[in-house]
Amino acid sequence: MAASTTKKEETKKPEDKKEEKDNKKETEPKPTPKPLPPLEVSARRLDRLLGTESFLPAASYTNPAKVVRRWLGTSSGASGKATLADIHTAAQTLLDPQGVCQTGRALILEYTAVAPSEQTSKDVAMDTETTTETETPSQPNYLSKTTEREFETWLLSLLIRLLWKSSQHQKAFDLSQTTIQILMKHIASTTAKITKKSSLHLVSLFPLLARVYRYRSLVADQLVPTQPQIAVLLRSDMVQAHGMACLRRDVDTQATLLNLMLHDLLNASQVEQAQKLLTNSTFPDSASNNQLCRFLYHSGRIQALRLEYTSAFSNLSQSIRKAPSNTGLGFRIAAQRLLVVVQLLMGEIPDRHVFFQNGMKTELLPYMAITQAVRRGDLSVFNQAVSEHATRLRQDGTYTLISRLAHQVVKAGLRKLHISYSRISLQDVADRLGLASATSAEFVVAKAVRDGVLDATIQHKEGYVQSHDLVDVYATKEPSEAFHRRIAYCLTTHNDAVRGMRYPPDAYKKQLEASRNRGGKRGGKEEEKTDEEKVKDFEDEMEDEY
Secondary structure (H helix, E strand, O other), X not given: OHHHHHHHHHOOOHHHHHHHHHHHHHHOOOOOOOOOOHHHHHHHHHHHHHOOOOOOOHHHHHOHHHHHHHHHHHOHHHHHOOOHHHHHHHHHHHOOOOOOOHHHHHHHHHHOOOOHHHOOHHHHHHHHHHHHHOOOOOOOOOOOOOOHHHHHHHHHHHHHHHHHHOOOHHHHHXXXXXXXXXXXXXXXXXXXXXXXXXXXXXXXXXXXXXXXXXXXXXHHHHHOOOOOHHHHHHHHXXXXXXXXXXXXXXXXXXXXXXXXXXXXXXXXXXXXXXXHHHHHOOOOOOOOHHHHHHHHHHHHHHHHHOOOHHHXXXXXXXXXXXXXXXXXXXXXXXXXXXXXXXXXXXXOOOOHHHHHOOOOOOOOHHHHHHHHHHHHOOHHHHXXXXXXOHHHHHHHOOHHHHHHHHHHHHHHHHHHHHHHOOEEEHHHHHHHHOOOOHHHHHHHHHHHHHHOOOOEEEEOOOOEEEEOOOOOHHHOOHHHHHHHHHHHHHHHHHHHHHHHOOOOOOHHHHHHHHHHHHHHHXXXXXXXXXXXXXXXXXXXXXXXXX
16 A cells, blocks of 8 residues: 555656645745835835836826825825934935935935934834844835935925924024025026926926925024014015016915915014005916915905905905815914904904804804904993903904904994984993993994994984984895895805816817827727726826826
């Protein structure tokens, strides 16, 4: 029997032996590949979207700035969790030390260098593990020349934000100035040799340049109280940069710098200069939604300070409506505060649910108290509420506007008295409204009658106010004015929707020709594709479109 079994083993075919080896290989556990760092994943994705020198996808021919904007939005998770060590590793492994980004690479490595004493034992253990695992050094896989400038600028912007959050404001400001100089050199070297490819690479830097300008302004806001000369220097620099952005047709930098200049002038209380800038400049139509919200907010604030309450109300309402609902809570709170004050100055009382929105209840409590005082029409209660929250109102920048509300409080009180009494003495009006004397009450009532707030007659000798019969509201101009406001709002919303649905002319023809060329080359192989291959091709086409 033993001899027969040995003979069977010897007579086994070599194909059976190969199958056994293959089965053993399949049963053995495969080593899991080490996951890439999030920053490197984002960099590789940008490299695929923008393409290499040998292959340029369709997106790079149409609008590379749009590709970079979408990439910045999808990479927000990786950038929010990035640390100095992550930035250091990404710059060391992805940027070529001999390429065009050697200056930025050296700057990043200098700022993110960690001293040996600061390195923890966990980091040392991880370093020893990585060195033992990777004993054979692999060939460096740097980014392509079409992507390295964008990735270098992105890493520098992340470094500026980390320094700003860690209260290293002077370092962050110096780094932002150096980053802008590096970007200007890249733009100058690209414009020196204008070709189709170089112009595409130039446009893809614009969203990142706008981001660096914004970070520099945030850092400068922290330094201006101690170093006021920084504001003067940055103001002239922003004016010059805005002019160059208009010449380059750089929509992102143009919109960002315009908002930053308006913000700077408003912080310096130069309202007239801000109004001149607002009237003599044009906000680009194709700017991002976030910049449009900021521009509407600054416009509404300037108009409110210049007593143009109707225009301010329209701009602030649009700003809140266009703002994202899932992020930007601080911006929505600031816009809602200003909108409440503008409504009160217009003689309207905001709805109660405005003060109880998610995340805004505690921030809007002072404004709710002021609104209740205006609604009651009691000047003493209003003055008490303003004095209690004066510090908070000054911090919010609304104290100047709220100080104008005293006249609205008096108007509201007069309306209530006009509805309640057909005849009331001037001394009772002064007592109800908290005025000094009957003479001051007479002046206030006379002004209200002249402005059309009351329909009454003042009897000077007898010292009382005689109200006239109530007129039908529908016989006045108020219904037509309200109807006009609603129609204007609907037309604005319709125009914004139509503008958002516009497409470039003949954009579909390129995709149609490309699909025809692919179909002619492949011939009958198109029908032989599996569903998985068709889904993959569809995803590739979607990436090309964006």
